[in-house]
Amino acid sequence: MDKKEHWDDIYNRKNFTEVTWFQTEPKLSLSLIRGLELTKDLQILDVGAGSSTLVDFLLRDGYQNIFLLDLSKNAFKQSKERLGKKIEKIHWLVGDVRTFNFKQKFDLWYDRAVFHFLTDTVDQNSYLKNLNDSLKTGAYFIISTFAEDGPLKCSGLEIVRYAKDELIQKIGPNYKLLNFQKETHVSPGGMEQKFNYWVFKKL
Numbered sequence: 001m002d003k004k005e006h007w008d009d010i011y012n013r014k015n016f017t018e019v020t021w022f023q024t025e026p027k028l029s030l031s032l033i034r035g036l037e038l039t040k041d042l043q044i045l046d047v048g049a050g051s052s053t054l055v056d057f058l059l060r061d062g063y064q065n066i067f068l069l070d071l072s073k074n075a076f077k078q079s080k081e082r083l084g085k086k087i088e089k090i091h092w093l094v095g096d097v098r099t100f101n102f103k104q105k106f107d108l109w110y111d112r113a114v115f116h117f118l119t120d121t122v123d124q125n126s127y128l129k130n131l132n133d134s135l136k137t138g139a140y141f142i143i144s145t146f147a148e149d150g151p152l153k154c155s156g157l158e159i160v161r162y163a164k165d166e167l168i169q170k171i172g173p174n175y176k177l178l179n180f181q182k183e184t185h186v187s188p189g190g191m192e193q194k195f196n197y198w199v200f201k202k203l
């Protein structure tokens, strides 16, 4: 099964509230985003958004230019059902974050639990090139991955865990760290998962 089939299958079989990474309200992500004090018309991109509820809260906060990207179109089915009429306000993009040809540059690139699936340096570099090409200078990059003491796999796939400085090194000198936070996520099944979160500004 290739990666796209893997994710299509997950979102076919599971309700968005059943996946291990589900959050009723992504509180830490929201507080990091709100802390940036972006004006509401700026372009926000959630890569590997899946069926995350983040978009529900961003809409409630009044953001007007929200872009969601995911490899699996099935991921968006449940979000669309949940959001009803509000779906028209969102830009839905189906494709691979490593290669997707974005038509605009963003003020915020947000990634929770997506980059960590890229275990190969070539894939990581493609992601970082697309990030760099698609983010405005002075814009923000929020990323979260499993922490150094987090799980070794996510959704049955191998991942790379990152400690604070490991990710800073991986991202490179073009990005200045503004904030770093730790979170213990509790999955719907009651399993604890340690995450790290970084907020960067593109120089």
Ligand SMILES: C[S@@+](CC[C@H](N)C(=O)[O-])C[C@H]1O[C@@H](n2cnc3c(N)ncnc32)[C@H](O)[C@@H]1O
Pocket: 003, 007, 021, 022, 023, 047, 048, 049, 050, 051, 052, 053, 069, 070, 071, 072, 075, 095, 096, 097, 098, 111, 112, 113, 114, 117, 154, 155
């Ligand atoms: C663990 S889930 C996290 C979903 C969401 N970010 C959240 O926090 O709820 C990973 C998501 O990344 C998507 N994904 C995995 N690899 C991807 C890729 N190369 N390009 C775009 N999306 C990808 C999957 O389809 C899945 O929805």
